Amino acid sequence: MAAAGANGPNKVERRAGGIDGPTNPMVTPLLTDLYQFTMAYAYWKAGKHKERAVFDLYFRRNPFGGEYTVFAGLEECIKLIANFRFMEDEIAFIKTSLPSSCEAGFYDYLRGIDCSDVEIHAISEGYVVFPKIPLMRIEGPVAVVQLLETPLVNLINYASLVATNAARHRFVAGKSKLLLEFGLRRAQGPDGGIGASKYCYMGGFDATSNVAAGKLFGIPLRGTHSHAFVSSFMSPDEITEKSLRSCEGSKVCEDFVSLVQTWLNKLKWSQLLGGIFGETNQSELAAFVSYALAFPKNFLALVDTYDVMRSGVPNFCAVALALNDLGYKAVGIRLDSGDLAYLSCETRKFFQAIEKEFGVRDFGKTGITASNDLNEETLDALNKQGHEVDAFGIGTHLVTCYAQPALGVVFKLVEINNQPRIKLSEDVSKVSIPCKKRCYRLYGKEGYPLVDLMTGENEPPPKAAERILCRHPFNESKRAYVVPQRVEELMKCFWPGRSGKKREELQPLNVIRERCIKQLDQMRPDHMRRLNPTPYKVSVSAKLYDFIHFLWLNEAPVGELQ
Ligand SMILES: Nc1ncnc2c1ncn2[C@@H]1O[C@H](COP(=O)(O)OP(=O)(O)OP(=O)(O)O)[C@@H](O)[C@H]1O
Ligand SMILES: O=P(O)(O)OC[C@H]1O[C@H](OP(=O)(O)OP(=O)(O)O)[C@H](O)[C@@H]1O
Numbered sequence: 001m002a003a004a005g006a007n008g009p010n011k012v013e014r015r016a017g018g019i020d021g022p023t024n025p026m027v028t029p030l031l032t033d034l035y036q037f038t039m040a041y042a043y044w045k046a047g048k049h050k051e052r053a054v055f056d057l058y059f060r061r062n063p064f065g066g067e068y069t070v071f072a073g074l075e076e077c078i079k080l081i082a083n084f085r086f087m088e089d090e091i092a093f094i095k096t097s098l099p100s101s102c103e104a105g106f107y108d109y110l111r112g113i114d115c116s117d118v119e120i121h122a123i124s125e126g127y128v129v130f131p132k133i134p135l136m137r138i139e140g141p142v143a144v145v146q147l148l149e150t151p152l153v154n155l156i157n158y159a160s161l162v163a164t165n166a167a168r169h170r171f172v173a174g175k176s177k178l179l180l181e182f183g184l185r186r187a188q189g190p191d192g193g194i195g196a197s198k199y200c201y202m203g204g205f206d207a208t209s210n211v212a213a214g215k216l217f218g219i220p221l222r223g224t225h226s227h228a229f230v231s232s233f234m235s236p237d238e239i240t241e242k243s244l245r246s247c248e249g250s251k252v253c254e255d256f257v258s259l260v261q262t263w264l265n266k267l268k269w270s271q272l273l274g275g276i277f278g279e280t281n282q283s284e285l286a287a288f289v290s291y292a293l294a295f296p297k298n299f300l301a302l303v304d305t306y307d308v309m310r311s312g313v314p315n316f317c318a319v320a321l322a323l324n325d326l327g328y329k330a331v332g333i334r335l336d337s338g339d340l341a342y343l344s345c346e347t348r349k350f351f352q353a354i355e356k357e358f359g360v361r362d363f364g365k366t367g368i369t370a371s372n373d374l375n376e377e378t379l380d381a382l383n384k385q386g387h388e389v390d391a392f393g394i395g396t397h398l399v400t401c402y403a404q405p406a407l408g409v410v411f412k413l414v415e416i417n418n419q420p421r422i423k424l425s426e427d428v429s430k431v432s433i434p435c436k437k438r439c440y441r442l443y444g445k446e447g448y449p450l451v452d453l454m455t456g457e458n459e460p461p462p463k464a465a466e467r468i469l470c471r472h473p474f475n476e477s478k479r480a481y482v483v484p485q486r487v488e489e490l491m492k493c494f495w496p497g498r499s500g501k502k503r504e505e506l507q508p509l510n511v512i513r514e515r516c517i518k519q520l521d522q523m524r525p526d527h528m529r530r531l532n533p534t535p536y537k538v539s540v541s542a543k544l545y546d547f548i549h550f551l552w553l554n555e556a557p558v559g560e561l562q
């Protein structure tokens with residue numbers, strides 16, 4: 001814990017117990033709603049602040065019209081918890097924000113607060129999760145846990161939403177495609193951009209264009225070039241340094257520009273390609289040659305600035321064939337407008353014709369990247385039409401979660417002083433599930449998860465090969481006996497507080513990503529499909545069912561009719 005002076009820490013770095021503070025330094029104990037402080041004061045004034053409370057953090061509906069969600073953001077929550085301490089300047093600010101009638105003793109209390117008496121159980125980050133099942137269970141002094149509500153919900157909401165969005169894009173694109181996250185410029189501010197890169201990688205993307213995210217999280221960086229680079233060139237005459245050393249270094253081509261021009265002529269007059277193009281745009285050719293001279297081993301060209309088939313692709317091929325003469329292999333092209341299915345197929349044919357005509361091995365397999373306002377629907381449409389794209393660069397729709405802007409994570413009190421609590425609502429889907437609970441995933445004989453089951457904390461756990469009744473929490477008629485092949489307890493202890501339990505270690509991002517991919521793979525396909533997916537079953541034990549309904553009747557006033 002950061003060393004506290006007589007008056008609490010001042011400008012001390014937040015870093016405790018070997019756990020760094022949150023990635024975003026804006027995540028402090030002040031990153032909460034005012035009402036958490038007013039409630040904390042009122043708890044304190046009533047002498048209730050130390051009462052032991054249990055809150056569940058969960059969401060009510062899967063996003064994007066789907067039937068699954070990827071749980072993400074836990075590491076940042078634990079980093080917040082581990083370093084949760086008020087600085088003097090923060091306390092001073094809270095003092096100015098609360099009514100002057102608030103007693104000084106409250107600020108002394110805030111000064112002493114940390115999360116050493118808070119216990120957190122959570123599902124592992126990267127797991128596939130479902131509505132109503134607690135993703136996190138936060139237990140501790142009610143005033144402290146109340147202060148945590150807003151930042152924890154904030155840290156989970158977008159992280160899980162965008163990780164799910166990434167997983168859904170991966171599902172449509174297929175496993176063999178390279179998925180690049182290109183969203184930084186369109187993300188909701190810097191935190192949205194950094195978060196998007198981290199959680200899209202977790203959800204199954206392969207790389208990002210976001211350099212800061214590459215440094216912070218070790219995510220592979222990838223990129224091409226933009227239209228500005230292409231249109232900044234006027235003519236090949238601009239290129240003064242024309243020499244290029246061969247790949248293995250033994251010879252030097254003194255005039256790479258001429259070599260490219262020679263290839264362009266050969267392409268123009270070749271039997272197989274004859275008539276596809278005439279004069280190509282020479283300023284575009286200059287841009288491509290310059291890029292190849294800068295990156296002979298990583299040559300990739302954006303081909304849609306002027307005309308894809310009449311200029312961009314032939315120009316690219318001329319440069320790629322010249323590079324090939326010097327032992328280099330061009331990476332490929334990027335298409336950023338037009339009919340991506342049609343243009344990718346035409347480009348592939350062009351590459352294959354070159355392979356055939358000039359005997360350049362594997363030229364037909366040269367990479368094709370596509371971008372431009374892609375989303376799940378356009379990827380799906382491209383698949384249906386047939387395309388030849390190897391890699392997709394996706395920005396706006398992915399990182400802004402254009403199809404659904406929030407997940408609707410909630411944080412509900414389920415027990416205080418060992419007394420279960422319930423929140424009722426006219427809308428049954430909003431009634432909270434009381435009690436400190438345990439959650440299990442029951443797997444069927446085919447290896448798929450069948451149902452998630454919530455039980456009371458002290459109920460005997462379900463066992464493999466033993467029949468157990470699983471009930472819909474609110475619909476009396478929906479119930480099923482399940483004989484699980486395997487039972488997995490979902491929540492583990494990520495912050496033991498004073499419980500003496502073992503703390504689950506935080507895992508590196510690539511381990512969480514692998515886990516996420518495995519989790520998505522093991523789901524029954526009908527839960528995953530885009531159109532009318534089958535809902536995954538979320539249930540409670542018979543005992544918990546009875547208790548929910550007992551408490552419901554106890555708390556709901558009986559109406560009177562006149
Ligand atoms: N074959 C296809 N099927 C379905 N959608 C496609 C296909 N090809 C491209 N798209 C999508 O169609 C949209 C085309 O965008 P838009 O109307 O802005 O035209 P554009 O090709 O970008 O032209 P411009 O260069 O003038 O912006 C993009 O969202 C793109 O992802
Ligand atoms: O999924 P997206 O949001 O399209 O993200 C990627 C896009 O971002 C870049 O261009 P930008 O959109 O800045 O400019 P342009 O499309 O107008 O050329 C890039 O060329 C892609 O088109």
Ligand SMILES: O=C(O)c1cccnc1
Nearest residue numbers: 182209222223224225393
């Ligand atoms: O590298 C790219 O091609 C790229 C990066 C960000 C946005 N659009 C494209």
Ligand SMILES: [Mg+2]
Nearest residue numbers: 336371372373
């Ligand atoms: Mg665009």
